[in-house]
């Protein structure tokens with residue numbers, strides 16, 4: 342109940358007055374439907390079928406007024422009112438349905454952007470502990486389930502209001518029979534608790550399966566090249582069929598549960614109606630017209646009880662999604678590193694390092710429950726406007742060190758210090774604005790080259806774009822493309838070679854005009870000629886920009902002013918120049 346209330350409040354906050362208008366409209370539609378049914382009684386009476394009159398029902402007062410109208414007009418008047426009522430109800434229903442869809446869609450979008458915002462505001466440490474596909478699942482399937490769960494709850498509320506009105510009317514017509522039917526309805530709802538609990542459990546299974554499916558399919562599509570090279574197509578297809586079978590089984594269980602509960606309700610309805618007619622005739626001696634009205638009302642009312650059951654089951658199955666989204670938003674809130682709409686965040690100034698960027702006694706573990714440190718006792722000084730190279734064998738801790746220096750993760754002990762001042766959370770954004778980072782696996786968007794460059798610097802002139810491209814030795818290959826800067830580069834830049842991608846990402850990094858440039862094996866895919874051209878370009882940055890290079894190849898660090906060697910998370914060697922006393926780790930990459 343709690344998560345439903347939580348999201349209903351959120352929906353209320355989002356839709357405001359529109360929500361009440363729609364709820365009121367839904368109740369009105371149901372009422373009009375009820376009035377339409379009441380009109381059936383005098384219509385039947387007039388037709389002479391079964392000798393029904395309205396005299397003995399509480400409606401006699403209302404229909405008595407019809408006697409003052411000339412006899413030939415009564416039937417057309419009643420039939421006309423009936424048609425008008427049905428048309429009015431239909432139109433109202435249509436506009437409410439449209440409004441409902443608008444509110445529902447708007448709320449899905451609102452929830453999605455709220456959750457995505459919370460995700461974007463979270464720190465890097467939060468992302469490395471979780472599966473990306475779980476986020477995708479939450480932002481797509483689960484938010485959809487939450488929104489339809491909320492919308493179902495509101496429909497249920499409208500239905501309850503209408504049912505109460507109908508019960509009032511039924512009570513007015515026959516209190517005994519009404520109490521009898523309500524008692525039966527309540528005892529049935531008590532018995533149906535088990536179905537609701539099972540629906541909730543099935544909802545949990547749905548989420549787990551949907552997470553597994555999303556994780557698997559994302560991984561496989563990311564690794565489609567490996568699948569093709571290793572001819573894993575058949576095994577992947579088998580995985581998909583197994584997954585589909587599990588999902589089908591689970592959906593089958595859900596449908597079985599739903600139809601069983603509907604069957605019980607139907608059987609109970611038949612029994613109840615039989616008992617009800619028997620009792621009304623034998624015990625309560627109801628008259629035909631009274632009985633007819635009560636039957637009409639309850640034939641409308643009883644399906645509502647069945648509807649409640651079915652809605653409750655559906656809502657119950659969406660509750661685990663409610664919990665998951667709340668949990669995700671709470672975890673994001675805990676991991677928030679800045680607020681996206683914070684006006685101060687928008688005009689953060691960049692930091693210019695005057696003297697140095699330092700690590701003082703830094704220790705870091707990915708998992709604080711395990712004894713293994715990824716970095717320990719790190720003390721280093723990166724001088725401003727110089728080139729520092731960080732080297733070490735694979736898994737030594739180079740990328741982790743870079744993440745610490747960029748403020749992406751925080752040390753467990755120790756500090757990052759900029760020009761003698763410790764890096765605190767309020768300066769994190771400023772530091773990040775000052776840094777351009779070229780990762781090992783460069784990321785490009787499925788857009789044109791121009792769009793990919795402008796993403797980081799929307800106002801860059803054509804001249805600036807080409808300048809950055811010249812720097813990264815990309816200008817020539819782009820000029821040769823038929824569409825030049827307007828070439829679409831495909832998913833993650835798949836239509837470019839690995840080296841071209843690296844050069845383009847380097848151009849993007851330079852375009853930001855950073856004060857610190859971080860290259861994490863950013864030239865590993867380049868041939869010697871292009872690499873040395875980039876080395877020359879980086880050389881020209883000396884004195885203008887602080888450059889930090891992670892490298893595996895000695896050629897990459899030839900011109901570094903300082904070389905730091907890391908092994909098993911600790912600094913094992915520091916040297917002023919790569920050409921002199923540095924001894925490289927005995928890793929195969931170093932030849």
Ligand SMILES: Nc1ncnc2c1ncn2[C@@H]1O[C@H](COP(=O)(O)OP(=O)(O)OP(=O)(O)O)[C@@H](O)[C@H]1O
Nearest residue numbers: 469707708715733734735736737738739740741742
């Ligand atoms: N997200 C993570 N969760 C847990 N452990 C991690 C994570 N990322 C890295 N590690 C571990 O931390 C250690 C240092 O990893 P890091 O990526 O910093 O090494 P590296 O020197 O950059 O290696 P490479 O040259 O292969 O990229 C490794 O033992 C690695 O297994």
